[in-house]
Each structure stands twice: as C-alpha cells, then as structure tokens.
Amino acid sequence: MKNLLIDTACHDRIVAVLEDDQILAFKQELNDHTLSSRMVPMIQETLEEAKIEPSNIDTIYIVTGPGSFTGIRVGVTIAKTYAWTLSKKIVPLSELELLATTPFVGDYIIPYIDARRDYGYTGIYDHTGKVIMKDSHISRENLLKTIPENKKVVFVSNDEIDVPYDVLKPQIDISEMVRRHKMDPGVNPHECNPNYLKMTEAEENLLKHDHD
Amino acid sequence: MKHTYILAIESSCDETSVAIIKDGREEIATVVLSQMDTHACFGGVVPEVASRMHIENITMVLEECLKKANMTMEEMDAIAITYGPGLIGSLLIGLEAAKTLAYLYQKPLVPVHHIAGHIYANNLVKPLEFPLIALVVSGGHTDIIYMKEDYSFERLGGTLDDAVGEAYDKVARVLGLSYPGGPVVDKLASEGEDTYSLPLPLDDDSYNFSFSGIKSAVINLVHNEKQRGNEINTANLACSFQNRVVEILTKKTMRALKEYGVKHLIIAGGVAANKGLRTCFKDLCEENDVELIVPAMKYCTDNAAMIGAAGYFAYKLGRRATLDLNSKANDDLK
Numbered sequence: 001m002k003n004l005l006i007d008t009a010c011h012d013r014i015v016a017v018l019e020d021d022q023i024l025a026f027k028q029e030l031n032d033h034t035l036s037s038r039m040v041p042m043i044q045e046t047l048e049e050a051k052i053e054p055s056n057i058d059t060i061y062i063v064t065g066p067g068s069f070t071g072i073r074v075g076v077t078i079a080k081t082y083a084w085t086l087s088k089k090i091v092p093l094s095e096l097e098l099l100a101t102t103p104f105v106g107d108y109i110i111p112y113i114d115a116r117r118d119y120g121y122t123g124i125y126d127h128t129g130k131v132i133m134k135d136s137h138i139s140r141e142n143l144l145k146t147i148p149e150n151k152k153v154v155f156v157s158n159d160e161i162d163v164p165y166d167v168l169k170p171q172i173d174i175s176e177m178v179r180r181h182k183m184d185p186g187v188n189p190h191e192c193n194p195n196y197l198k199m200t201e202a203e204e205n206l207l208k209h210d211h212d
Numbered sequence: 213m214k215h216t217y218i219l220a221i222e223s224s225c226d227e228t229s230v231a232i233i234k235d236g237r238e239e240i241a242t243v244v245l246s247q248m249d250t251h252a253c254f255g256g257v258v259p260e261v262a263s264r265m266h267i268e269n270i271t272m273v274l275e276e277c278l279k280k281a282n283m284t285m286e287e288m289d290a291i292a293i294t295y296g297p298g299l300i301g302s303l304l305i306g307l308e309a310a311k312t313l314a315y316l317y318q319k320p321l322v323p324v325h326h327i328a329g330h331i332y333a334n335n336l337v338k339p340l341e342f343p344l345i346a347l348v349v350s351g352g353h354t355d356i357i358y359m360k361e362d363y364s365f366e367r368l369g370g371t372l373d374d375a376v377g378e379a380y381d382k383v384a385r386v387l388g389l390s391y392p393g394g395p396v397v398d399k400l401a402s403e404g405e406d407t408y409s410l411p412l413p414l415d416d417d418s419y420n421f422s423f424s425g426i427k428s429a430v431i432n433l434v435h436n437e438k439q440r441g442n443e444i445n446t447a448n449l450a451c452s453f454q455n456r457v458v459e460i461l462t463k464k465t466m467r468a469l470k471e472y473g474v475k476h477l478i479i480a481g482g483v484a485a486n487k488g489l490r491t492c493f494k495d496l497c498e499e500n501d502v503e504l505i506v507p508a509m510k511y512c513t514d515n516a517a518m519i520g521a522a523g524y525f526a527y528k529l530g531r532r533a534t535l536d537l538n539s540k541a542n543d544d545l546k
Contacts, residue, residue, distance in 0.1 A: 036304055037536040040311040044535065054316050069260065070301055073267050077308040084271040085285060085316060190272050194264070202258040 001058045003178055004082075006043065008035060008075030009067030009095040010113060011158035014174075015042050017050035017057075021175040021182070025050035035074050043078065055086055059186070061178060064092040065195035066121035066135060067113055072194040084189035091184045092192055093177065096135045099156050100125035101173035106152035108132055110143075111170075114159040121197055124153075129180050137197040218527060219288040219313070220520030221274075223306030224298025224326050225352065226257045228269045230277040231516035232288070236524030239336055241281035242517040243273050244510075252391045256381060257351075263301035270309050277516075285313060290320040292523025294516075295533070296540030297326055298352070303539035311535050322523045323533040325545045326514075327353060328365065330480035332525065333511035333518035341503070345474045347465045349489070350481030351377030351392070354461075356419045356468050357545065363525045365545045368468055369419025376457060377483045379423035383453055386431050387446050398486045401454035404447030408433065410456050419464055426456055458492045466496055478505045485512045 007014040013031040017024045025046045029038065047054055062079035065072045083090035099111035100123070113121040118140050124133035124147070133146055144163065147153055155167040199207075215234050222229045231242040247265045251257045278284065293310035296303060314321040330353075331346045345368075346357045354371035374382070377394055384393020389400070410429050414422040430453055437444050469477060477497060483489065484506055497504040511518060 036307065037538045039308070040315050040535045044315055069263070070304065073263060073301070074304060074308055077267055077270060077305050078312045080267075080271050081274070081309045081312040082316065084275065085313060190275075193268050196264075200258065200260040200264070202254050202261055206253060 001182075002052055002056055003059045003061060004043070004047070004057045005061040005174055005178065006075045006079050007063040007095065007098065008039060008071045009063045009065050010071070010099075013039065013042065013071075015046040016174050017046050017052055018175070018178055021179045023174060024052070026174070031068070031071055035071060039074050039078060054082070057088060059089040059091060061091050061093055061181065062192065063095050063098060064192065065095055066137070066197040067095050069194070069196060072196070076192065076194050080189045080192045083192065089186040090189050090192050091181055091186045092195070093181060094123075094135055094195070096121065096123045097125060097129055098172050098177055099170050100129065101176050102156045102168055102171045103173070104154045104156070104168060106154050108148070108151050108153045110147070110153060110155045110165075112155050112157040112159065112161055114157075114161065115198070120161075135195075135197060216289045216524060216527070217283070217287055218290050218292050218322070218520045218523045219285070220292040220324070220516040220523050221306040221310045222294045222329065222514055222516040222519045223266050223270070223302050224294045224296070225302055225514055226251055226262045227514040228266050228273050228306075229514065229516035230273045231520045232277060232281045232283060233336075233517060233520030233524060236332075236335060236521050237339070239517050240283070241277050242515060243277040243280065244515050245269050245273050246513075248392065255385060255391050257299070259299045259301055262299060263305065266302055266305035270305050274309065285317050288317070288319055290322050290523065290527045292322040292324050292519050292526070293537075294326050294329065294519050295323045295537055296543045298539075298541065300539055300541050307537065307539050311537060315535055320527065321533045321535070321537060322527045322531055323537055324519045324523045324526055325543065327355060327357070327545050328363070328522040328526075329518035331357065331359070331478060332522035333480060333507045333515070334478050334505050335521045336511065336517060337507060338505065340478070341476050343472065343474050344476035344478055345465065345468050345472065346478040346480060347461065348481045349376045349461065349479065349483035351375055351381065353481060354421050354423070355545075356465060358468070358472055358474070363529055367545055369421070369464070371421040371423060372414070373422050373424040374427060376421070376423055376461070377481075379427045379457070380483070382427050383430050386434050387444070387449065394483060394486060397450045397454060398488055400447045400450035401488055404445065404449070404451035406452045406455045407445070407448045408452035410452050412456055413460050415460060415463075419468055421460065421464070423457070426453065454488045458489050461489065462492050462496055465493075466500065469500070469502055475501065476503050476505065480507060480512070482513050485509055
C-alpha cells in the first residue's frame with residue numbers, strides 16, 4: 001500500500017511518501033509564511049522523488065490539528081481535495097499523537113503546543129500511543145494538576161515552556177504513526193475537517209453574551 | 213470549433229463558490245454557498261469563522277457543481293482561481309483546492325483578480341463593448357476602472373478608507389438595523405425624505421472616494437440627538453445618507469465617462485443591487501446617451517461564474533500561475 005502523509009499543523013511542515021510503513025521519500029521544512037506557496041510543490045517534489053504517480057497513492061494520512069489554524073487549513077484543504085477527487089482513503093491524525101512518537105524514557109509523554117495566555121494544546125500518551133488524557137486546549141495549571149503523581153513523565157515540545165519536567169525536542173516517528181493507524185477505517189473526505197480544539201473568539205464572545 | 217471550459221473557484225470573503233463556464237460567455241453550472249446567515253449573528257463577517265466554513269464546504273461545492281454540469285475534471289481546459297484581493301484565510305481555501313486540482317489533473321492554473329471577475333460578470337449577460345467605464349461597488353471595494361479593450365484595466369480612482377458597502381453596514385448598525393445593512397438602508401431610504409444635513413463625501417477633482425467622514429457624521433448625529441432626548445427619524449436619515457452617497461458616486465462616474473469619451477457604463481459588485489443607485493444612474497445615462505449595464509442580482513454578489521468569465525479571457529491571453537501561487541489580501545488590478 002502506498003501512503004502519503006501531510007503535516008502542516010505545527011513548527012515544521014512535513015510530507016512523506018511510504019510503501020506500507022517504509023519511508024520512500026521525506027521532506028521537512030520550517031513552517032514559515034511561505035506555507036501556501038510551498039505546500040503543493042512540496043507534495044509534487046516528494047512524490048517525484050519516490051517515483052510514484054499521485055493517482056497511485058492508496059491512503060492519505062492528514063494531520064488535522066491541533067496547531068496553527070491557518071497551517072492546518074492549508075494541509076487539510078489539499079488532502080481533502082486530493083482524497084475527494086481521486087477517491088482515496090483519508091485518515092485524520094492528531095498532531096499531538098505524532099509529537100508523542102518521539103522516543104522517551106519513562107511512563108508517559110506529554111506533547112505540548114503553546115496556545116498563548118498560559119494555555120496549551122496538549123494530551124498525555126504512553127509508549128504505544130494509548131491516550132491517557134485526550135487532546136485538549138487547557139491551561140498549564142490545570143494540565144500540571146492532571147499529571148499522575150506516581151508516573152515518570154516527560155514533555156515534548158518545539159516551544160520554550162516552563163514546566164518542572166524534562167522537555168524533549170520532537171523526533172517524530174512517521175513509520176510508527178502509519179503502523180498504528182493503518183487499520184483506521186478513514187473518513188468521508190467532505191467531513192475531513194480541522195480539529196482546532198478551540199472555538200473562535202467571536203463564537204466564545206457570542207456564547208458569553210448568551211449566558212449573561 | 214472546440215469549446216473552452218473553465219472551472220472557476222471563488223472564496224475571497226463569505227461565499228464558497230464553484231462554476232463551470234463555456235467560452236467565457238455561457239454558464240454551464242454555478243454553485244454558491246453563502247455564509248451570510250452565520251455572519252449576521254456576529255453583525256459582520258468574522259474572518260476566522262469564514263475560513264472555517266470555507267474548508268468545511270469546499271469539496272462539497274466542487275462536487276455539486278460538477279454534478280450539476282454533468283462534467284468531469286478531465287473535460288476542463290483550465291482552472292481559474294480568485295487569488296485576491298480578499299480575506300487571506302478565506303482566499304487560501306479556494307486557492308489550495310485549485311492548486312491541488314491543477315496539479316493532479318495537469319491543468320493550467322489561471323489567476324483572476326476579484327474585481328476583474330465583478331466586471332466580467334456582465335459578459336455572461338451580453339459581450340462587453342469597449343471602451344467602457346466600470347464602477348465596482350461592494351462591501352470591500354469602491355473603484356472606477358477604465359477599460360479600452362478586453363482585460364486592460366486602468367484604475368482611475370477608488371476609496372481612500374471605507375468601501376461604500378462597509379459604510380452602509382456601519383450606518384445600519386448605528387441605526388439599529390440588521391446586517392447586512394445595504395438592502396435595509398436602501399429600502400428605508402425609499403420610504404423617507406432627505407431632511408438631515410450631511411456632508412457630501414470627498415467632493416474634489418479626483419476619482420477617489422472617502423466614506424468614513426459621512427459615516428462618522430451619521431454616528432455623531434445619532435449620538436447627539438440621543439443625548440438631547442430627540443427621536444431619530446430613521447427613514448429620513450437613511451434617505452439623507454443614501455442621497456449623499458449616490459450623489460458622489462454618480463457625479464464622479466459621469467465625469468469619468470465624459471472625460472474619457474466613453475458610452476458604456478458597467479456597475480458591478482454587491483452595492484450594484486442598490487435601487488436608489490440604479491435608478492439615479494439609469495436617469496443620468498439616458499440623459500447622456502450612455503448604455504448602462506447592470507448585472508442580474510445573482511451576479512452582483514460574489515460568485516465563481518464571474519471568475520470563470522474573467523478567467524476565460526485571462527486564459528486566452530496566456531496568463532498562467534505556477535503551483536506556488538499565493539493569495540494576496542491587496543493587489544492592483546492588472
């Protein structure tokens with residue numbers, strides 16, 4: 001099975017082409033303001049390097065968030081359009097679970113994406129990708145309260161964060177991620193949408209207003 | 213003769229739209245999904261909400277358009293895309309979808325300026341005749357454009373601050389009317405009388421406009437009357453506001469027609485639906501022997517059919533974009 005993995009949610013943008021879980025071609029760039037210009041060409045370059053026609057891909061693995069709203073939308077728009085028009089299987093993935101494939105020593109790993117104002121997008125995972133705390137948008141204070149006391153825990157993050165634990169730099173394992181999710185049934189491309197984990201400010205204000 | 217089919221995508225503000233246009237003239241299918249009802253809850257377009265809705269709908273709108281046309285992607289000659297101006301987050305959704313399709317089907321990608329689309333909407337009704345003057349009036353734009361031939365655009369002037377539709381929305385809000393304000397103010401104006409004294413906006417020798425002054429004048433007037441405990445006659449204020457706006461738009465446009473010796477006038481964009489504006493232009497154009505072309509209502513608001521019509525001419529001129537095309541919030545019409 002030929003797989004295409006796309007991740008535009010976070011610090012780096014990533015495109016990988018795999019035969020089952022073996023990486024044939026891989027590109028990683030800093031996810032800067034050139035994202036929109038680079039993303040389709042990056043997919044083209046990676047497929048060419050892997051010597052695979054775009055029509056021969058079987059499954060598209062797309063990171064749907066959480067992370068940068070605009071970043072996620074660029075990747076997800078490309079992936080859902082690709083999957084819809086060529087009738088490909090599409091499997092949504094979590095950016096936090098992907099970060100949590102970083103090798104670590106201990107019981108749990110906590111991927112963390114800074115969401116400003118002392119909030120973060122975060123979850124708690126074990127070595128196998130089992131979810132201990134589901135992906136959430138929560139304050140650092142509440143996160144620290146949630147961490148089980150009797151477990152050895154490490155963080156993984158691209159951001160400078162102030163926590164009383166070791167913070168690893170991400171070394172994601174794409175093969176492991178594809179292995180874990182190869183049996184996922186996939187979703188209807190029309191319904192493959194970003195997982196922001198956060199309402200827009202306008203919606204929050206509207207809700208607040210309704211409650212008052 | 214071989215026909216040319218353009219698949220066009222437009223997502224610059226709060227409408228997700230896809231169309232298939234034949235030879236720049238004939239609308240094979242158009243699908244427009246408007247988010248207006250959602251944004252009405254917020255009293256105006258919220259960019260992040262708009263982006264979120266575009267991505268949820270883009271592939272469904274594409275599918276529905278192809279189904280409606282009973283055509284396939286393979287049959288398209290090119291893909292036309294609004295690259296700007298507009299809301300960056302909104303533009304990006306249409307743009308990424310267009311680039312993905314252009315790549316997967318190896319089709320030429322044709323970049324279209326949103327305002328070129330508004331002007332070429334009229335080509336779907338009747339072929340444009342040159343030279344012409346186009347007045348583009350909407351929630352995001354107020355421009356006077358001179359065209360001596362197909363796809364040649366000379367911008368004579370435009371707004372220096374608020375777009376005319378934006379001024380309508382803000383005036384509607386201060387009068388406690390619903391969003392979008394344009395149609396409501398227009399209707400009220402027809403029921404009122406011109407009794408309030410408001411300044412004529414930027415009445416100079418240029419072809420530029422400024423609507424922030426008259427907008428502030430309305431806001432101050434409402435505020436002062438409230439403080440004095442006086443009732444505002446909403447219909448009369450709407451009428452006074454609309455008359456000043458229509459007066460300056462017609463005055464500068466008619467002067468441009470005279471100066472450039474042009475006999476064809478196109479009014480395009482959402483505010484072209486304004487009855488007060490249409491009536492005034494109709495009378496003036498009859499008096500001055502100018503042919504007035506106003507698009508059907510469905511072509512006034514944002515739609516992809518107009519992008520397909522403009523895209524056809526851009527395609528024939530050999531305009532192409534590569535897959536690294538980026539969206540632009542602001543860009544000159546060229």
